[in-house]
Amino acid sequence: MAKIEFRNVVKRFGAVEVIPDMNLVIEDGEFVALLGPSGCGKSTSLFMLAGIYRPSGGELLFDGHVVNEVEARDRNVGIVFQSYALYPHMSVRDNILFPLRFKKTPRDEALARVKAAADLVRVEELLDRRPSELSGGQQQRVALARALVKEPKLLLLDEPLSNLDASLRLSMRTEIKSLHAQLGVTTVLVTHDQIEATTMADRIICMRAGRIEQVGTPDDLYLKPSSLFVASFIGSPP
Ligand code: ADP
Ligand code: MG
Numbered sequence: 001m002a003k004i005e006f007r008n009v010v011k012r013f014g015a016v017e018v019i020p021d022m023n024l025v026i027e028d029g030e031f032v033a034l035l036g037p038s039g040c041g042k043s044t045s046l047f048m049l050a051g052i053y054r055p056s057g058g059e060l061l062f063d064g065h066v067v068n069e070v071e072a073r074d075r076n077v078g079i080v081f082q083s084y085a086l087y088p089h090m091s092v093r094d095n096i097l098f099p100l101r102f103k104k105t106p107r108d109e110a111l112a113r114v115k116a117a118a119d120l121v122r123v124e125e126l127l128d129r130r131p132s133e134l135s136g137g138q139q140q141r142v143a144l145a146r147a148l149v150k151e152p153k154l155l156l157l158d159e160p161l162s163n164l165d166a167s168l169r170l171s172m173r174t175e176i177k178s179l180h181a182q183l184g185v186t187t188v189l190v191t192h193d194q195i196e197a198t199t200m201a202d203r204i205i206c207m208r209a210g211r212i213e214q215v216g217t218p219d220d221l222y223l224k225p226s227s228l229f230v231a232s233f234i235g236s237p238p
Helices: 042-050 092-100 107-120 136-148 166-183 194-200 218-223 228-234
Strands: 004-013 016-026 031-035 057-062 077-080 154-158 186-191 203-208 211-216
Touching: 004 042, 016 042, 016 211, 031 042, 031 194, 042 077, 042 154, 042 186, 077 136, 092 107, 092 136, 107 136, 136 154, 136 166, 154 166, 166 194, 186 194, 194 218, 194 228, 203 218, 203 228, 211 218, 211 228, 218 228
Parallel strands: 031 186, 031 203, 077 154, 154 186
Antiparallel strands: 004 016, 004 057, 203 211
16 A cells, blocks of 8 residues: 655646646555546546655655556556446457556466456456446446455546446446455546545545645535635535
């Protein structure tokens, strides 16, 4: 598991500064949500944690070590993308196996890990299928298994429930929470849905236009919003 720190992190795309100066500590084993409207820089922040984007300035630390230059595959991070991004030409088994390709894991051990990850999210019956033969919810589970197969110390979820219908979204919320409780893995959920953030996360990082507006528990944000923006974005308690 890992403690995460953004220290004066900047991200620019060309001349456009998307993240001007991000400072944040996420404790080991925490479940946090990056919450904010579309385009505020949630995915950009998550992709820097994943090693997909490199910060333009500042330092990103895992357990006190700067990881700015550490490649994605060496970070031991699992990620679920909004679109799941499963490989259509591969079986479910090979999709889940994929993150282990750079590790010199013996085949038997790799397959045992695939089985363990598939069991965790209950897709063990689907290993021989192709993604196109799965429902949206099943594809989501496979994406989760693929994210978990390396036993990551950090789990990153980018709007993982946005493509599911309402009832499935509700049950997956509970399921992801119980996975977190079971594994204790530090988890960062990106969402624009305040209900999702308040029901799932220990702490919410509310973002607006690349900046952090407020960090706190769901109760903090409901009861003591630091700005009109947070108050209107969070809404009233359910
Ligand atoms: P969110 O996930 O909160 O919806 P993003 O992090 O995807 O927002 O995007 C934040 C801003 O950064 C947007 O204005 C977006 O257009 C821009 N952006 C994101 N990725 C890139 C990229 N690879 N190149 C250029 N601009 C980008
Ligand atoms: Mg996004």
